[in-house]
Every structure is written in C-alpha cells, then in structure tokens.
Amino acid sequence: MKTAIITTDSYSSHETGQGHPERADRVSVVIENFKKNKKLAWKKPGKFDSKYLKITHNSNYINEVEKSFPKKGLFFLDGDTIVSPGSKKAAFDAVGSIITAIDSVQNKEFKNVFCAVRPPGHHAEKDKAMGFCIYNNVAVGAYYLLEKYKLNRVAIIDFDVHHGNGTQDIFYDNEKVLYISTHQYPFYPGSGTNSERGKHNNVLNIPLPAGTNSEEYLNAYEHVLKKLREFKPEFVLFSAGFDAHEDDPLAQFKLKSKDFYHITKRTLEVTNKSSNSNVVSILEGGYNLNALKESTEMHLNALLENV
Secondary structure, rough: OOEEEOOOHHHHHOOOOOOOOOOOOHHHHHHHHHHOOOOOOOEEOOOOOOOOHHOOOOOOOOOOHHHHHHOOOOOOEEEEEOOOOHHHHHHHHHHHHHHHHHHHHHHHOOOOEEEEOOOOOOOOOOOOOOOOOOOHHHHHHHHHHHHHOOOOOOOOOOOOOOHHHHHHHOOOOOOEEEEEEEOOOOOOOOOOOOOOOOOOOOOEEEEEEEOOEEEHHHHHHHHHHHHHHOOOOOEEEHHHHOOOOOOOOOOOOOEOOOOHHOOOOOHHHHHHHHHHHOOEEOOOOOHHHHHHHHHHHHHHHHHHHHO
C-alpha cells in the first residue's frame, strides 16, 4: 500500500489579500515538490456529510460563516482570518480532504495520507474563527473517526509552533481524544500552559520558550512519546505545522528541516502497534516557502518509510 497526497486546486482560490502570510503558494510549493516523488498516490477530496461539521462547530457559527463568504472582495472573520469568494470551496475541500483521507486509510486503499490544503484549521474554536482558520479540519476528522468508525482512542499530535487552541477547546471534555501540542510560549494565541490538561487528563501541552533548538525540542518531545505509549491510540492524526523551522518569519523556534523527519518517525514508532500504522496528516502553518518545502518532504519521508 502507498502513501497518498490528497489535495485539489480550490486552495488557490482562497484569497487572503496582498502581503498576507497564509497564501496560496504555501500549498503550491509543497505540491510541486511532491510531484517529483513517483512513489506517491494522488487523490482529490470527496463530498462529505455536513453533520460532521455540525458536531465539531456550533451551528450558529457555521451559519455565520456561511453568510460571510463575499460575492466579491474580502471579508474579515477576525483581524487576520480573511475570506474571499473562493474561500467557501477551499474551506469545504480542506475538511473533505481529511475525511477522504480517513476513509482511504480505514478501507486499506492507502497506508497513510498527507492532506496538502489551506485554509489551516487548528485555531478555529467551536464558535469562533481565529488565526487564519475557518473550520477545524483535524477536529472534524477526529469526530469522524469517533462517529463513523466507532473508535475510542484518537490521538491528535500538533507540532505547529502555535498552540492549537481551537482543537483543545473542541476536545477539552472528550476522553476519547488525546490532544498533544508542542508550541512556543508565551506566544500567539496565548493559551497552552501545561496546567491545561483536559477534563479527563486528555490534553498534554508542552510550552517551550522562544529560541528552542533541535536538541531541546527533541528532548521535550519524549513527554509526547510517553503520553502516547500510555494512551495507545487506535488512529493518529497530525496537525502538521512547519513554522517551528528556524527560517520561519512568524515564530522564534530553531528547528531544522530534518527535525520533522525525526518527530514523525519517533511518533510512528511508538504508535504503530496500537494504531495498526493508521495515520493521516494535515497541513497547518509554515510560512517560509523553502523551509516549508523541505520540512514537508522530511515529514513525508517518514510516512513513506512507515508503509
């Protein structure tokens, strides 16, 4: 079985305005680089039942967002989360990508999947858009695993440099979902202290200071691996942000591209047995194009080796 990339062209129609860091070429550069790898399978996202969006987000919020997509120009959902006429399809395709990816892995079509999509999702709370995120893609995926496939232990590992406040908010009281985040702190969005542990001790935050280097990060990552060993997830979801890279303009971590290989490989070594190697990863942050291209390739290399 192969590793697959799920993506579609609609991401390029989600316009965020001149100078905005979350722009279309973030996905373009990843896709163009992946096309050089002949081992990969490719698939487009399918349609999905909107009930999974309604389980994840407040229905009033979904209605508000639906009305906010402009006929022309740009509309601000918050100070830095912008939608354009093409954003509706891009946002739905991002959610559809993770659902299609999960079905493909569960039905043994692919061994694992990386979703190359935008807008990202992990800052979107139950009832609020934030930080470039409209719908919480990875959270919809986790609920889909619980509802459609009746799983009881889903792990979300979020190595984006920003805390995934939205994902934590959505699953804070849910003992079936383990949310783990490594992130720069104090930093945007201001959440993610290690005292935020979830109602069922199902949240693990590892806040790290600006300037954290590869060795310091990978040492701290041992806490992630320990928690995963205890939880024994049946399915692993990566909220894969690559803005912890030393060249990223939006944060101050000092990771190198190859570190994302080690993060991924170590995680899979610990979770493969309980999860039967079932893994789906979805793109979150990463704003230096060359660093993003290299780092996603390293992440993918670890997924390919896991086939």
